[in-house]
Amino acid sequence: MADWSIWKTLEDWRSKRHELDPIFARAGVAPELESLANRIATDLRRVPPTKPLLSGDTDRDDKEMAAYFEAYFIHFDEALYKAENLVRMPWVPEAAPTGRAVLAEIERLRKEMRTHPGTHPPFEPLDQLIQQYIRLDDPDLNIPAELMNARRQMLVDVAGYPLNVQHSIKDPYDNSIPPLASDEFRVQLHEKMQQYLEQDWLHCRLITQWYISLALDAALARKKRDAADDERIRAMLSRRWPTLSVLMPTVEHIDQVWYLLLAMGAIASLLLEIWWLAVPLILWLNLSVGGHRRERKELEARRAQLASRAQSLKTVRDRFAHNQLTLERIAPLLRQLDEKGEYFDEHVFALLGLHQFSS
Secondary structure (H helix, E strand, O other), X not given: OOHHHHHHHHHHHHHHOHHHHHHHHHOOOOHHHHHHHHHHHHXXXXXXXXXXXXXXXXXXXXXXXXXXXXXXXXXXHHHHHHHHHHHHOOOOXXXXXXXXXXXXXXXXXXXXXXXOOOOOOOOHHHHHHHHHHHHOOOOOOOOOHHHHHHHHXXXXXXXXXXXXXXXXXXXXXXXXXXXXXXXXXXXXXXXXXXXXXXXXXXXXXXXHHHHXXXXXXXXXXXXXXHXXXXXXXXXXXXXXXXXXXXXXXXXXXXXXXXXXXXXXXXXXXXXXXXXXXXXXXXXXXXXXXXXXXXXXXXXXXXXXXXXXXHHHHHXXXXXXXXXXXXXXXXXXXXXXXXXXXXXXXXXXXXHHOOOOOOO
């Protein structure tokens, strides 16, 4: 999935889920701030209220002038209030000094308008500061463009990684992502999770949910693989009958060859009437067959257990995907389903802990 495609998908999600707005803003992408800045500039250029005509009645004229001064102040104060809100909205942290300069200029303008009511103070310095704040071109800060480019690339590489994996799974001809059940994917997922944990500005419940869903999908794929892999299940058994497959697990069909040799040795010993050798061979062969059958029963029992846990994990995954389980509630369930930590490691639980105290 190309970078531009991931970026477009992220923007589509942003249009639906505005909790992504602060993340885009910290990467210097916030069209709503530019629109607000243009509206503020327009409001500051609006024609002020018309000064009332004096009637000669002192009391009446004083009241009308006082109302005029208050209306004059409110007329421009609405734009100043919008400018304050603009600075308080999420934006590039490095632009904070310019934001403080905007607030200081707003305070100066208000004081001047109160001190000299009815006068039109120059708003050009405020407009210039707001434009520098939005365009990140304050000469006193010198914010490098490479910083914003790096954050936008981080958005694609880290925040967009779960979306990239989802696209790869749906496309049968896309092999850019390793299979979910593979060790290569597990290493790659852990690397992306670690990068996400290290970037505080990227932390968002929605992105965390994407990563947890991906971890659930990978764990479910590994559980299904383990339930169908006899060698993996045998490795989980605590006691096994001593056979050559225990000593040489990589040699295929080694047990069958061993049992065939035992049977041939027993038959030869019987034909040659070597009873002292035939009896132990027959006894060992019978014990081996019994041990093999017992091991097979244990293997099937363990397979059924893995299949049952896989089904339980799928149920948890489906409930989480349908927002029936929150990030806070799913953590204890994952610990119960993975007591030995085979499928969920510290990266997953670290992500679940990111929003533990958030509202």
